[in-house]
Amino acid sequence: MGPPDRGLQPARGDQAMTPTPITLTVNGEQRTFTGDPASSLLRFLRDQCGDTTTKDGCSPQAACGACAVELNGKVVLSCVIPMKKVAGGNVTTPAGLDQTPVGEALTDAFAARGGAQCAFCIPGIAVRAANLIKSNPDPSEQDIRLALNQHLCRCTGYQKIIESIQTAAESLRTGNPVPRPDQSARVGARREKYNIRPAILGKRPYV
Template sequence: MAKTHISFNLNGRPVDVLAEPRELLIHVLREQLAHTGPHIGCETSHCGACTVDLNGRSVKSCTVLAVQAQGGNVLTVEGLATNGTLHPLQEEFMQQHGLQCGFCTPGMLVRAYRFLQENPNPSEEEIRTGMSGNICRCTGYQNIVKAVQHAAKRLQAAGGK
């Protein structure tokens, strides 16, 4: 099948790739752009390991065509830190032990990032609902929720950054 140029911003930098119209965003990110933070788990839109941000919305990149990113903005876990400083969510996932094997973590972090933009001061129940598209096999979720709560407080204190 003929390949087409796809251009978009990836973590704030312009990228241009050649991909077939049927290629999935997760494959282009991992195989062509060496962004292996988004993981491939179920490949059926259930687990959330592949979650990235596309134009300000959380998407499961295993079920998004790469061409859908044309002209858009994609954020992966690799884009959360700023100049080598971890995002408060990343720090709180470490401090609150919000991960064990870490397989779900890149998707959790990117989803939590968007969720806190949508709801900067969430209740525990809202966090659980907002993160319900991301599955973790290890932690039992308690510490993930705690990490999001702590990060929310820090982000609010810092003016939502």
């Protein structure tokens, strides 16, 4: 007698395991992920949630800070956070700061102070700054430099970024709006950089 005919039934162990769904909250919306639990939070945000406000500068090297998001109240580099670590988590991306008081203050301050040049690094820095201001409403230059130690900016030399974060913090503390730069066309006027505002929280798409 030959071996029993198993027909089309796969042998035990042949069947691909269906990944357990992972649920999390992204910017207040519940999301479900069913792919490889070792894949990164950054890939999930950009490829599955379509949230390109979280930038990919070096993934998965954790070397530039462009992919920073807040996870359960702490800033993390999403390119090295596997999905299995975010089950039940609460994530805020740069898009989640849009139309919030801190997001608006940071946008006004970076635009007014010239803190964003190409702005590729700024959305991640905005997430970091918002998190810092929450626990430290009046951060010193040293506090900000320490907070930014995982962030690279190739354009600004950091000083204008620091001034922008302090300006945003002051506006939030005092309730006074960030002063707008001189928008006149006179010679020597320091105008806001063209179309910089959408870039500050990452809404301007990059390749």
